[in-house]
Amino acid sequence: MTAVDTPDLLDYDDVLAKYEPVLGMEVHVELGTDTKMFCPCPTEFGAEPNTQVCPVCLGLPGSLPVVNEAAVESAIRIGLALNCSITPWGRFARKNYFYPDQPKNYQISQYDEPIATDGYLDVILDDGTTWRVEIERAHMEEDTGKSLHVGGATGRIHGASHSLLDYNRAGVPLVEIVTKTISGAGARAPEVARAYVTALRDLLKSLNVSDVRMDQGSMRCDANASLMPIGATELGTRTETKNVNSLKSVEVAVRYEMRRQAAVLEAGGEVIQETRHFQEADGTTSPGRRKETAEDYRYFPEPDLEPVAPSAEWVEELRGTLPELPWVRRARIQADWGVSDEVMRDLVNANAVDLVIATVEAGASPEAARSWWVSYLAQQANTRGVELGELPITPAQVAQVVALIDSGKLNNKVARQVVDHVLAGEGDPEQVVADHPELVVERDDTKLKAAVDEALAANPDIAEKIRGGKVAAAGKIVGDVMKATRGQADPARVKELVIEACGG
Ligand SMILES: Nc1ncnc2c1ncn2[C@@H]1O[C@H](COP(=O)(O)OP(=O)(O)OP(=O)(O)O)[C@@H](O)[C@H]1O
Ligand SMILES: [Mg+2]
Ligand SMILES: [Mg+2]
Known part of the structure; x- marks a missing residue:
């Protein structure tokens, strides 16, 4: 049967009348260790291509990998924070595939013996309710190199004249966190996907294991989506959308894929199991490669590495290093500030809690901090189409503006202009005020x-x-x-x- 890839989309409401959306999220996080997973090469982002490589991460014959203990430690802490069981004994596995981003022709990963299994993460939806996302596993693996397809008419792989390879990223430690299938969310499936990635990002940030920058690729999300006719008992065929680089995109990509698949099915076609690429510009997905099945990867235990066998004592010691988790911290802060559930929910929805906390920690009053983030700065984020946390102003800078108002140097009106200058990249508020004496309140x-x-x-x-x-x-x-x-x-x-x- 010839399937049309993108027939006219169905309205999301019409999709829901016939189908149950099913999701599954795979999130890769690059760990912030100083060195790579199996060799001592540095992991810094942005270095000249192919300057952070050695025989191990280039897969040269005769080289042998050695496990980075700091990476295992981070993986265990992630597993514990996600309420997983930590395996007392597990091996790495070779995932065999032939592609130039992996010079060994296999990737060292974990397969049926992952470090962490069977956990959950509770996430808060826009209406304040909690949704429990079940975690299937979190496993360790090494990142691949980066390929850049250049030349040719379109710059895309098939149109490109050649490909460039940068192996600096090859061997950087990754943890892949995989959810069980998520169903029953109905209309809220795209929102659940976004809320999950948001909560996971907050959690990983609080663990200090990664800088979780979706824009720089240190946190990467693959959204698996399928449709099941209502009343059916078997899962439909899934697609796996890659390249979803912002929280908003997660939601947009999932909704688009549900609408596209429904249209394909309604037109009498079949959903093909494949990876797809998200197009940031128009919010659509386009076909990538047909998906290998697990058998195609011919997984087998990695013979060059010792098994990972964390002792119960070590795991307990690491449990003791877990910080106050974001949601516990939120509850405590709410009590501290004495704000209502509604106010707290608005802050959570605006993704402003941590920003407000940091602003208060930098010296502002909770009221002033809250009011800046949920009103003027929220408007600015909205106009620019970015998340609040992506605005080019830090909590410390907001606290500085508040201090300038408190000292009488600025009034609320000109303070907004000072913030505009900060957002325009003109430096700290103190600097802006020094450069623009006309903004200071006349005290004479x-x-x-x-x-x-x-x-x-x-x-x-x-x-x-x-x-x-x-x-x-x-x-x-x-x-x-x-x-x-x-x-x-x-x-x-x-x-x-x-x-x-x-x-x-
Ligand atoms: N029919 C389905 N619809 C939606 N999601 C699904 C479906 N079947 C499986 N999933 C989800 O897809 C994800 C599969 O991830 P997993 O890492 O296990 O395998 P993979 O994508 O085949 O491998 P790779 O890591 O190479 O991408 C899981 O989150 C799983 O819950
Ligand atoms: Mg996976
Ligand atoms: Mg996958």
Whole structure:
């Protein structure tokens, strides 16, 4: 049967009327160890191509791998934080495939003896409810090299004239975290996918095992998706969408794939088991390679490495190093700040909790920190189409703005302009204020008094009213003075001066 890859998409609601969406997430995290998984090469991101390589990670004959203990330690901590059982004895496995990104022609991975199995991660959905995602396993493996297909008309692999290879990434320690299939989420399946990756990223960040940068590839997510006719008992054929590089993209990719598959099925076609690539630009997926099955990889235990056999004592010791986990921390913070469930939920939804916490830790009051992140900065993130945490301003910088307001140097209005300059990459708020003296609040009473006198002279009838005791009339004069000083005055001080000038 010839399947049309992308017929007209079905509305997501129409998909749900007939099909149950099923998900499965594979997340690869690059561990932040100093050296690679099986050799002492450095792992730093962004070095000149092929400068961080040695015979082991280049797979030269005669070289032998040695396990990086720090990587095993991180993998165990990840497993524990995900409520998994840690295997007392497990081996690495060779995953055989022929592709130039892996010069050995196999990747050292784990197969049927992963370091961690059977856990779960509770994630919070937009409406505040909790969804439990079951974890099938977390296993260790080495990253592959990077290939860059260049030249030719399209720059894509088939159109490219040649490929460039960078093996700096080959052998970087990875942990792959694989969920069991997730079903029953219905309309919320795309949201569950995003919420899961968000929660996992927060968790990994708190464990300090990886810098979890989706944009730099240190956290990579593959979204498996399939449809099951409602009432069916067997899973449908899945596709595996790669290249989903932001939290938003996870949700967009899953929804798109569900709508595409439904359209394929409705047109009488078949979903093909394959990898697909997410296109950030238009939110669609396009076919990648037909998926090998496990047999194609001819897995077998890696003969060059000792089994991994963490003692119960070591595992318990590592359990003791787990930090306060993000959701426990959130509950504690909520109690500390004395905010309602609704306020906390808004913060969680805006992905602002950790940013607010960090801003408070940098010296701002919880109220001020919260208000900056959920109002002005949230608007800025929205206009730019990025996550709050992706805005080019740090919690410490926000705390600095708050301090400048508290000290009377900035008022709320000009503070926003200072933030705009910070977002434009002009440096810390202190620096911005030093570079833009016009943004600092006028504290010089003589200058303000002159502006007040001028405004009163221009509005004799209002001045008369104020002199007669109608303090409320001062508002118009304060407004004029604020205008005259281009917003650079403290309105409360101006009001005092107006009343003083009118003999109050
Ligand atoms: N029918 C299905 N629909 C949606 N998800 C599925 C389905 N069957 C399996 N999955 C999910 O797909 C993922 C498969 O990941 P796994 O790492 O086990 O294998 P793989 O993708 O074949 O291997 P590789 O690591 O080489 O990509 C799991 O999260 C699993 O729950
Ligand atoms: Mg996998
Ligand atoms: Mg996979």
